Amino acid sequence: MIQKLKEKINFKINSIQFVKREGLTFLDIEIPETSLDQIEEKSKIILNLIHEIDDDNIDYYLNVYSEGTEKEIDLKNINLFIDQYLLVKTNKHYLHKVEWEGHLIENNINDIVIKINNKGRIQKLKINKKDISFIKTTAKLRKEK
Incomplete structure (x- = not known):
């Protein structure tokens, strides 16, 4: 499913992976956005794409998050x-x-x-x-x- 999602997403993502935390499975997707509005907008797009392609019968929680606002500058x-x-x-x-x-x-x-x-x-x-x-x-x- 991750490969299909990568192919469908038409914006930059930093990472995407399934992660187990405290007995639960999460689909963690890090995006480079820092604006909450942009994160929410991209989360909705990702959720719609998942509904289209999710053929895995895995129970998981979607976690879309930002890389953060603080970046060291060269x-x-x-x-x-x-x-x-x-x-x-x-x-x-x-x-x-x-x-x-x-x-x-x-x-x-x-x-x-x-x-x-x-x-x-x-x-x-x-x-x-x-x-x-x-x-x-x-x-x-x-x-x-």
């Missing part, structure tokens, strides 16, 4: 992440900190520029690429009042 590919929310760690202090979250707004030869919230003030922070020890995409969380 600076060579930083242009792909313009306008995305990033976590940047540096080995040198910038405005008295070595870790910043913000939207990437520029990629220059020697530095990047992120838009940050610095104690309630929105400002641009220029960081030299040589000072970056780690950079990844991250989810922006809002505090509920």
Whole structure:
């Protein structure tokens, strides 16, 4: 069934496999989407395809999930992440900190520029690429009042 499903799915999937957990069988399908709406939409498509091709008499639960929002970034590919929310760690202090979250707004030869919230003030922070020890995409969380 997995091979038939792979042939029918017309979008990218990272992995698909049957897995046993606590005595139950799951069909785990990881997709590269991060939006809940996209995950729900793709889950419905997968479910419809399963109804078309499922000729196995196996009881299982469908588990469609995301690879997640947080991905480490290679600076060579930083242009792909313009306008995305990033976590940047540096080995040198910038405005008295070595870790910043913000939207990437520029990629220059020697530095990047992120838009940050610095104690309630929105400002641009220029960081030299040589000072970056780690950079990844991250989810922006809002505090509920």
